[in-house]
Amino acid sequence: MDNDYIISTDKSRLDLTVIHQFLSQESYWAKNMPLELVQKAIDNSLCFGIYNNDRQVGFARVITDYTTFAYLSDVFVAKEQRGQGLSKRLVQYIIDYPDLQGLRRWTLVTKDAHTLYEQFGFVLPDDPNLYMQRKLIDSY
Template identity: 55%
Template sequence: MIHEFRKDGFLISTDKQLLQFDVIHDFLKTSYWSPGIPLDVVKRAAGGSIAFGIYKESGEQVGYARVISDCATFAYLADVFVLETERGKGLSKWLMECLLQLPELQRLRRWSLATRDAHGLYAQFGFTPLDNPDIMMQIARPNIYIEMKEANGE
């Protein structure tokens, strides 16, 4: 099901046909959380997620987020951004309001995310530090895309 929200000349939509992968990839490949991410990985990630695009009335994409979820018990929020030119307009907060109200994302036992610099935004929506970080585990490969390029001689 496609969800759309309109406000102040902007559209938030889960219609994957609207996603502008050049915009998404240009941002993500230079972000601190996915440096060097290949375009095909960005496309596959969107394909396996509930993807949200933020668009101006002109159709230009200015923001993005995706939720990875089983739509029953768990959701992970990833790749959230608003382009620098559009920041300060409340778009990140509106995006969070929209994605958290999707019917298929209600009554989940746990939401998770990772952020280096947006704790204040997410705290407004109930996100808190882990209660028991000692029970959480991970396999982290923060430079995997750069390492893959180097291994391939690129």
């Protein structure tokens, strides 16, 4: 990442409009998510923004207890910024983040980015039968 890009956890820098637009309009996992729910998710997560000359071009958040578990979520890079390795830089930054060291388990859910996350040690569950979910269809 050249000097024009920085990653920050400063929530005051986050551009809620950019994040909400991507999640609610472009993502497959948070389609139609209301603005107030995006804000609540940000408020209750460790957030990472990628900025190009102070303009937000990427985002991710981690839901964690900072001790044993982390769930990586809502990872995106704006379409016009893709192909520069920004998603790799973002995930590496998150994995190396000091407050997230020593965790016992990381999880995430992806439909199409397995090769990205495999580079950072993510694998399919050893025993998928151990995992359960409670999914509410059309919750937005």
